[in-house]
Amino acid sequence: MRDGVDFHTEALPHLDAVYRFALRLSGSSDGAEDLVQETFLRAYRSWHQYRPGTRCKSWLFTICRNVFLRQAERGRRHDRIVEAESPREGPGPSDANPLWSALDGVDPEGAFFGSLVDESILQAVDALPDEYREAVVLSDLEGLSYEEVAEVLEVPVGTVKSRLYRGRRRLQHALYEYAVEMGYVRRRASDDGV
Amino acid sequence: MECKEALIRLQEYLDGEISALTRDEVREHFEKCDRCYPHLRLEESFRDAVQRVTKGEAAPPGLRDRLLAAIAEEEEAGG
Ligand SMILES: [Zn+2]
Numbered sequence: 001m002r003d004g005v006d007f008h009t010e011a012l013p014h015l016d017a018v019y020r021f022a023l024r025l026s027g028s029s030d031g032a033e034d035l036v037q038e039t040f041l042r043a044y045r046s047w048h049q050y051r052p053g054t055r056c057k058s059w060l061f062t063i064c065r066n067v068f069l070r071q072a073e074r075g076r077r078h079d080r081i082v083e084a085e086s087p088r089e090g091p092g093p094s095d096a097n098p099l100w101s102a103l104d105g106v107d108p109e110g111a112f113f114g115s116l117v118d119e120s121i122l123q124a125v126d127a128l129p130d131e132y133r134e135a136v137v138l139s140d141l142e143g144l145s146y147e148e149v150a151e152v153l154e155v156p157v158g159t160v161k162s163r164l165y166r167g168r169r170r171l172q173h174a175l176y177e178y179a180v181e182m183g184y185v186r187r188r189a190s191d192d193g194v
Numbered sequence: 195m196e197c198k199e200a201l202i203r204l205q206e207y208l209d210g211e212i213s214a215l216t217r218d219e220v221r222e223h224f225e226k227c228d229r230c231y232p233h234l235r236l237e238e239s240f241r242d243a244v245q246r247v248t249k250g251e252a253a254p255p256g257l258r259d260r261l262l263a264a265i266a267e268e269e270e271a272g273g
Contacts, residue, residue, distance in 0.1 A: 016251070036257060041265070044265050044268060045268070118246070122247055140241060161206075171240075
């Protein structure tokens with residue numbers, strides 16, 4: 001017990017969440033376990049820096065990500081996005097989802113994504129470039145707010161919005177391509193240029 | 195609210211990052227507009243699917259114990 005807030009009762013309940021995040025970051029269960037161990041040990045050592053009232057989960061994610069980035073610098077998977085990134089970029093005017101026109105008439109109920117198998121979705125998430133994957137995982141999978149995601153990723157909220165927007169679109173596109181490949185949906189004739 | 199604005203606000207709406215007032219306007223638009231409604235459905239089903247896949251994922255059984263052991267060791271070492 002330190003500073004009135006107990007590490008075990010405050011931090012350890014987030015073990016599963018940190019593990020899931022580590023799994024998406026590292027891409028393997030072995031890597032994730034190491035990452036989680038290191039994250040919690042560091043958290044334990046710097047527990048005196050934790051301010052009660054801040055969200056412990058976000059705090060642990062921040063540590064986890066820093067550990068991962070440090071490891072990644074030593075030559076692991078961390079593929080930086082080369083394209084320029086503007087924090088302002090997000091939904092633009094007349095920006096309907098291009099996927100909708102592709103699925104128009106094929107999927108009137110919008111049930112397309114629900115029909116995909118879990119494994120294909122996970123693979124598509126894992127294939128996203130790091131910057132997008134982090135944002136999508138923290139927001140869509142772990143339910144963090146824009147502000148919390150911004151804190152973990154150390155970027156402005158506008159950047160979070162744009163990464164989420166682009167990351168989700170990429171993910172949707174990848175899943176659509178996968179579904180076409182598997183024959184779940186038929187590519188519309190207009191897409192083939194026929 | 196017009197279609198264009200409703201679609202632009204769709205992401206923030208679904209993320210719950212929108213003022214209550216705007217949220218109601220967006221919701222009202224999607225409820226009434228046949229053209230925009232399918233977009234809402236598509237985005238919702240996308241999020242449902244993505245959230246579904248990781249819901250059951252938990253840390254492996256032994257990890258918690260190994261972690262506790264490592265922390266206890268740290269404690270003994272005078273941490
Ligand atoms: Zn509309």
